[in-house]
Amino acid sequence: MTTTDAESTPAVPKIGEEILSVTSLVKHFPIRKGVLQRQVGAVQAVDGLTFNVTRGETLSLVGESGCGKTTTGRLLTRLLEPTSGEIVFEGRDISHLREGQMRPLRRDVQMIFQDPYGSLNPRHTVGKIVGAPFKLQHVKTEHGVKKAVQELLELVGLSPEHYNRYPHEFSGGQRQRIGIARTLALRPKLIVADEPVSALDVSIQAQVVNLLEDLQEEFDLTYVMIAHDLSVVRHVSDRVAVMYLGKIVELADRVDLYEKPMHPYTVALLSAVPVPDTKRKAKQERIRLQGDVPSPINPPPACRFHTRCWKAQDICKAVEPPLVELAPGHQTACHFPENQGTETPAAAVDQAKS
Amino acid sequence: MLAYLIRRLIGAVVLLFIVTAVTFSIFFLVPRVGGATADDLASRYVGRSVGKEQIHQTAERLGFTDPLYVQYGRFVKGLVVGTDYNYGPSTEHCPPPCFGYSFLTQTPVWPDLVARIPVTASLAGGAAFIWLVTGVGTGVISALRRGSVLDRSLMSVALAGVSLPIFFTGLLSLSIFSYGLGWTAQGGTNPLDETNPIWWAYDLILPWTTLAFLYAAAYARLTRAGMLETMNEDYVRTARAKGLTERDVVLRHGLRSALTPILTIFGLDLGLLMGGAILTETTFSLPGIGQYAVIALRANDLPKVLGVTLVAAFFIVLANLIVDLLYAVVDPRVRIS
Amino acid sequence: MTEPIEEVQDSVQRVARGEAFLDVRDLKVHFPTDDGVVKSVDGISFKLERGKTLGIVGESGSGKSVTSLSIMGLHPPGVARISGEIFLDGQDLVQASREEVRLLRGKRMAMIFQDPLSAMHPFYTVGHQIIEAYRVHNKVSKQVAKKHAIEMLDRVGIPQPDRRVDSYPHQFSGGMRQRAMIAMALSCDPDLLIADEPTTALDVTVQAQILDLIRDLQREFNSAVIIITHDLGVVAELADDIQVMYAGRAAEYGTAEEIFDEPQHPYTWGLLGSMPRIDRERSERLIPIKGTPPSLINVPTGCAFNPRCNYAHLNGGASETDRPELLDTGNGHMVACHLSPQNRQQAWETDIKPKL
Ligand SMILES: Nc1ncnc2c1ncn2[C@@H]1O[C@H](COP(=O)(O)OP(=O)(O)O)[C@@H](O)[C@H]1O
Ligand SMILES: Nc1ncnc2c1ncn2[C@@H]1O[C@H](COP(=O)(O)OP(=O)(O)O)[C@@H](O)[C@H]1O
């Protein structure tokens, strides 16, 4: 990695300082219907997210499909423009930057996609794919683009000889490595990884997870990791935000979240994951959610989880619970949280601990 | 669904307006681009022998000197309420729907079209029935016996069908079955003059098969490709897993989906043919729309050509509309979103 | 499952019956292609009784689906070369005529698939598709069949089944579609249910519902169930016995307890080591299996796993030259690996167990 660049030689970044802060972020996709294609409603894909990311950490967004994880990722990388709310990256409000102003941002913030094949142009060689960011950003490299690309390939565990090959000649895991190499080309500070390992087999998944961890260490990367696999999330994250229907319902340190989940949805989510341990099978008493996630077009009022929550009371249907800090660094949006203070922990948590 | 229907209907009407306007403009502009003046046009109706002054008066009476939009407005009005053509010596009435008036034959165009549409419709409808059944049938068999000798020979025949021109297959079949063996009617009769449906079919069987051959070949290839795709779908595997007979699997599950795109093409093909199967009608001397168009073109009889063009456009728009609606009937995902 | 495989193969002359309800012996499914013969399944054997669940795990491409499709007789004729024996209640499905197998499909054995959206015909209502499944094997009127379909939808937990029976698949959510698929599969009360990745396309909370449903229904109908998945958690939930597949062959076979508590095969170790765990705080790093799965056209000689195995060098070259057979290590736990019991024990105790 030998990119030379005049403008961005920041002082050694401090671990722990805030790199990204998001306030009341909203994205609604309009729905049009009828003869005149009038707007009749909106998909409330993301509906008021507030969180921040500190330098060097991995923050994971988890939740079931359709809860707005990908949309959030695309907002953070400004592939989408927010309906309202604020995204501040390194002190600069990037919420409504126009295309022309976004070039520096495109270098610092990168996205890794789920589908390792769909995101690589099948007609371009690996060299061209991984080298493209240099060209797009007019970055000069010390020993030429080819050399830089080959170094990147080695970095992600591919061979420099792969330079002239095409994506279809690679396996799923290797393709994801190509995607990662492309992402790393411009030495980003923040990487938003959207389900980077979901499409991979377990044995390959582990290789890529380890690679992402090594790269984080080596380049002081900050990750926003989007995933639905709670086991992977437990392994990779420092902090975890649980999303439900476009909102964050719980945000906490990894250890707290998995050992003392407070939001009923988190508890249910954790207890739903099948555990590869037969001894657990018999004694496990589960919390089973009924039905499916409601539509984000007409989300339930107040607490959006109340249609499936076993603790729901009248107040849950009338008053939206705010996301508040109930324990140090542990935010929850629920009127009747679990595992609070010294109360006896819920059954599910017993099982979450081994 | 209702909104969808209304949107489609409005769309079709708007499209028809656009098509008539564009067609009319082209017919208006083409002679001008060629350098003809309003007087030149008028002279074709009254003859060159008369004086310049008189020609100019005729041009004015016929409205050739008016701007384009005025002439178009008059044309649309004629379609709805009819119009009178006054060209000096006499006034010709053209009752609604007035598709124009041929000054060469001194007749309104619409009655001619009315007489000829059934001929073209008989030809197109019968041929369509034949090619749909044989084409789809062949395609299904080919797909199921993929790679076999049968598949390969059927597809070779289909390739020939797609590439041989109508006048070749038409004349060849005429010379064999009609002149040679005497099994079928010779061209030139109007099948609608027959009183007995058997004779109507007898007159048309050769044009039908000739035209159908061309289309059946294309449909066989399309069906085969579609079937190869749908027979690999998961839901076909499910149908087999249920224990359905292979016949039900193929017909109810595979073919049902493979037919949907073919339906679209079928509608459009039929719509196109309704505007005149020019080659077939010419080869077999059938007095249909296509033949009418050829005669009108040869005589440079612009009102007739315009009339035929509009009728053809109308059928295509109509076919499009019907296909869209049928699609909603066939595919619940279109109907219920 | 107590017999080592040799014995089973020797007894082929005994034939005709098959001992268990489902008895698969030395099944091979090969696909001749332009690039060569794809040996998708290359000699696997297992048995399954009514009321029991067999889990088949393995990474994608290891031959799980091909195995299940050959039991169901769903490989198109002429595409696959199938050999071996598959006894379903004494009847050999490999030798049976296509028509005989068709009559068993849906009635005595049924299957549910991974993606319920693509597995249902988009043009027919859910009810129509269940009615169709029921009426192939039961000569009843449409009204009777519809009533049955509504009962089945009710049984699998679809709310307002009398209304939803007339819905199209695209109007259902993913979880409801899979329930409807299950209703369809169970409509003729089959003795054998094969579920090929039934929850892979679903969210966890819905997955949990579906797994519960499969378990409950199995108890109720006392059918034999084969659950195919790449998710070790899912098999741990459901399976009594587990077969771990690698490159078209069984690497290890045992009870669920044996596979999770005392795994014996290096590939199983690899799977367990690469899996992040939700039920415990993270260990240092995941231990991936190096390399990638082999092509099934050019399967490595000897043990197919040898290019990726950390213990291949301990066997004096046997791993590279001799294909290990699936052998009983005692009380039915079978492993296909050349490692000596001592080396195996040592590797498990020192390298693997402490890191899991
Ligand atoms: N471009 C779009 N137009 C309309 N709706 C969208 C669009 N993108 C996403 N959505 C909807 O927004 C919701 C959230 O989607 P997404 O962010 O992809 O969820 P996730 O990644 O958590 O599965 C879903 O209901 C989805 O259908
Ligand atoms: N019809 C076929 N022709 C050729 N190869 C096939 C065919 N069906 C499956 N295969 C191959 O067999 C192997 C095993 O496939 P499969 O059983 O689907 O794996 P999985 O364990 O993921 O279910 C794969 O490598 C696949 O490419």
Ligand code: SF4
């Ligand atoms: S606020 Fe009420 S409905 Fe919402 S999660 Fe808490 S207890 Fe359940």
Ligand code: SF4
């Ligand atoms: S036989 Fe050899 S290569 Fe195969 S799993 Fe055992 S030790 Fe590894």
Ligand SMILES: [Mg+2]
């Ligand atoms: Mg997503």
Ligand SMILES: [Mg+2]
């Ligand atoms: Mg499979």
